[in-house]
Amino acid sequence: MNSIEKSPMSFRNEIPPVWCTGCGDYGVLKSFTRAFAKLGLKNESIAIISGIGCSSRLPGYCAAYGFNTVHGRSLPIATGLKTARPDLTVVACGGDGDAFAIGAGHIPHAIRRNPDMTYFVMDNSIYGLTKGQASPTTSREIKMLKGLAGQEEMPLNPVLYVMASGAGFVARTQAGDMKHMTEMLTEAIRYPGFSFIHCLSVCVTYQGRVFQEDLEKRIHFLAPEHNKENEDAAYQIARNDPWALGVIYRRPVVAEGNGQRVEPVE
Numbered sequence: 001m002n003s004i005e006k007s008p009m010s011f012r013n014e015i016p017p018v019w020c021t022g023c024g025d026y027g028v029l030k031s032f033t034r035a036f037a038k039l040g041l042k043n044e045s046i047a048i049i050s051g052i053g054c055s056s057r058l059p060g061y062c063a064a065y066g067f068n069t070v071h072g073r074s075l076p077i078a079t080g081l082k083t084a085r086p087d088l089t090v091v092a093c094g095g096d097g098d099a100f101a102i103g104a105g106h107i108p109h110a111i112r113r114n115p116d117m118t119y120f121v122m123d124n125s126i127y128g129l130t131k132g133q134a135s136p137t138t139s140r141e142i143k144m145l146k147g148l149a150g151q152e153e154m155p156l157n158p159v160l161y162v163m164a165s166g167a168g169f170v171a172r173t174q175a176g177d178m179k180h181m182t183e184m185l186t187e188a189i190r191y192p193g194f195s196f197i198h199c200l201s202v203c204v205t206y207q208g209r210v211f212q213e214d215l216e217k218r219i220h221f222l223a224p225e226h227n228k229e230n231e232d233a234a235y236q237i238a239r240n241d242p243w244a245l246g247v248i249y250r251r252p253v254v255a256e257g258n259g260q261r262v263e264p265v266e
Helices: 025-039 055-061 074-084 096-102 106-113 140-146 158-164 178-190 208-218 231-240
Strands: 046-050 065-068 089-095 117-123 169-174 195-200 244-250
Touching: 025 055, 025 089, 025 117, 025 178, 046 055, 046 074, 055 065, 055 089, 074 089, 074 106, 074 117, 089 096, 089 178, 096 117, 096 158, 106 158, 117 178, 158 169, 158 195, 158 231, 158 244, 169 178, 178 195, 178 244, 231 244
Parallel strands: 046 065, 046 089, 089 117, 117 195, 169 195
Antiparallel strands: 169 244
């Protein structure tokens, strides 16, 4: 990466965000700009690709290349861009509906191709833009409580899904902690391959304070002794602990003399 010293605000443009007051996407936007500044990136070296939804508006507020694609299609667009312009730092982003409903089929193929890019998914377990319908990650309990459709359907497990697809870097954070989001995004961008960040979030309009308070009670950081290179341990977390924050898995990367990389699978 070509580096240059800049402030986080150097990566914001003049367009004011139109998210609801209190939305976690404001914090995500700040975390993006902080990570770009921390990495010393140039504005013209960054491309942010999104789909459709509240969180997918994020590229429009950054002073960088950005493309708001159609629903669920950010990954193939981002993969194509990274193939054509390998010099760019490419970050794809979107919500849980965009990623795990219409866009779900693109995830395993992006992972197996392993482009050097990051996919940041803001998961509030609801379709906020289209008036509060259940998404693929909405729990059965919430659907029953709110009378939403699909109460018999089990929610999808995002981290387990990307782990099973072979992702080399998997992390979880939450939209209320800008410091942690910045750390996770910085590590993910530095990882030489496909990286995935699951960001727990809350829709202030359709979920409200109770959902946020419940989230804050449940979340916790991974234990310091967690071995992020241990795939079996990562699978245990993916299956059994949906509230653990931190780098869940980082496949070891070994550089070869010709500059290529080998990612051993244990």
